Amino acid sequence: MQNPTFGQLLRDPTMLLAFGFGSGLSPKAPGTFGTLAAIPFWWLMQGLSPSWYLAIVIIAALVGFYLCGAAAEKLGVHDHGGIVWDEMVGYWLTMFMAPAGWGWALYGFVLFRLFDIAKPQPIRWADRRVHGGVGIMLDDILAAVYAALILQLTAHFMG
Template sequence: MTGTTPLDKLATALATLGPIGHFPKAPGTWGSLAAVVAAPWLFLPLALPARLLVLAAVLIVGTWACSRAEIVLGRKDPGCVIIDELFGQWLALLFFAAMPIWYLLAGFILFRLFDILKPWPVNWAETAFPGGLGVMLDDGVAGLYALASLHLLVYLVGLF
């Protein structure tokens, strides 16, 4: 990042969630795992309106950071950019105030599954919107799929 401004460095640090995006293997999985581990302390204890505000802030800041990081790093949706995983993973957990560990694990697996497989419209969202917004929204759609699937799973388990 030689020749970058302090604002570029800040954007890249936010986009990569600091050092996590620079892990050598599977940075997206590490980013999702970090989001799940942090959620019981930083996200789930908040009231629903506050969680919605946090998600809106992550979307806005993440869109800016991803857009800047793409320019600084010279690549579209670089693998080290993982703030979108935080957004999608927390979206998958949105309506749960407290969760047993297996809910967190299931939410993590479901989100990763939809983020990796990219069923429609996940793949569409990535290309339909420019720059950082597309980067953030494809994980947002994957997060919505995981949210619906997690609620269905919890409902079905509750039947037995």
């Protein structure tokens, strides 16, 4: 199953989640579409207390280690571009304790995508050296930490 169809995703819950409810099927920029798919979930989570929000993100990351690894194994490709659960978790982590508002949501989106695409160190190292589900998730988690730091610094100095 090199390039699954939406019908195949619907029959396999692991693949459906790993492919971001189908957003990873985009022929162009699946990571960007996966990150876009994360925004409605963030919108629902943003009113939660920080401890509940972070608990959800941690659980999503732990589940992601399995989902991404299982999907990569089924596809026979390490970090297939359509696997976007890692981008979703990365965006949610970027937006942890972010100021409210769509401007901040867009800013977090742009920051996360920039770090995920550019892969400055140690993100690049993790992307190349850590394999399996943990490796697929780790580079996006690191990109999210960078993006969150910039977002929080911007919010601090603007406020």
